[in-house]
Amino acid sequence: MDGDNDPDCALHAGGRHPFAVATLLLGIPHFVVSNGLDSMGLPPERRLEQLGIDTSLPALERLALDDANEIEVRGLAVRAIGRSKDLAYAGTLIGLLDKPELRGTAIIALREMGASSTTPHLIDILDNDPDEILQGISIPALAEIAGASAFPPLLNAASDPTKSTIVRANALTAIRGLVGTGQLDYAAVKDKVTPLLGDPVFNVRSLVAHVMATTKDPQAIPWLVASALDDATGSWIRARAIRDLERLTDQDFGYRNPASQPELESALQIIETWWIENRLRYGDGGS
Numbered sequence: 001m002d003g004d005n006d007p008d009c010a011l012h013a014g015g016r017h018p019f020a021v022a023t024l025l026l027g028i029p030h031f032v033v034s035n036g037l038d039s040m041g042l043p044p045e046r047r048l049e050q051l052g053i054d055t056s057l058p059a060l061e062r063l064a065l066d067d068a069n070e071i072e073v074r075g076l077a078v079r080a081i082g083r084s085k086d087l088a089y090a091g092t093l094i095g096l097l098d099k100p101e102l103r104g105t106a107i108i109a110l111r112e113m114g115a116s117s118t119t120p121h122l123i124d125i126l127d128n129d130p131d132e133i134l135q136g137i138s139i140p141a142l143a144e145i146a147g148a149s150a151f152p153p154l155l156n157a158a159s160d161p162t163k164s165t166i167v168r169a170n171a172l173t174a175i176r177g178l179v180g181t182g183q184l185d186y187a188a189v190k191d192k193v194t195p196l197l198g199d200p201v202f203n204v205r206s207l208v209a210h211v212m213a214t215t216k217d218p219q220a221i222p223w224l225v226a227s228a229l230d231d232a233t234g235s236w237i238r239a240r241a242i243r244d245l246e247r248l249t250d251q252d253f254g255y256r257n258p259a260s261q262p263e264l265e266s267a268l269q270i271i272e273t274w275w276i277e278n279r280l281r282y283g284d285g286g287s
Helices: 044-050 057-065 071-084 087-098 103-113 116-128 132-159 165-180 186-198 202-214 218-229 235-249 261-282
Strands: none
Touching: 044 071, 057 071, 057 087, 071 087, 071 103, 087 103, 087 116, 103 116, 103 132, 116 132, 132 165, 132 186, 165 186, 165 202, 186 202, 202 218, 202 235, 218 235, 218 261, 235 261
């Protein structure tokens, strides 16, 4: 299972895109899910058709904007507008960012639409919105829409000690996605990312090492060893660290996830022995 879907990093969603939208959407209607389907497994426009509602874009716009309509129906309309990818309606969705009951849904719909005009609004939400859930939802949308241009605000969020660990971790996960898909040149940003290896928050340090491992940067190895051997490491982060370590070193430490306790202890002993023999080659880094 992919470490990018670690519960330890929260605000994650499995699957189809490196910037998959969060499924942990507190305070957002239950029909909002990451794959564009509602809670019944139907696209929002199909669900609206089942309810006998006109799904033409002008009708959906009227439905979404009318405060008298039920919030779930309005949310389905918002998602359907986003899925249409008709940029003529980007302004409508941006306007809905001012509606507290629809902000999260509007962010997701704008991501689905891919409207570049959304970028400054997403940056503002990430920088200034007091709701960490909305900050978290804005991250994959910003990364997907803006690509490499999203790096400065993502780095700012990842570096900001006043933000929650969840938001900081998700910003780093988005950076890792940009690097991994070739949209962001790691060599050009390495000197900006690696100082976070000194961050006091363990999850931040761990994810920086994960970004580095994506490019096979050997400087990540000491930090990956530290993540693997630290008993305080969450199981998913530990599994990711071991997998990254194997990729970077071309070693097989005998770890298979999930592992029984004896299997885990055996793998950690192999890693510890290997590190004693090789640490001078790679430096002490995170040890």
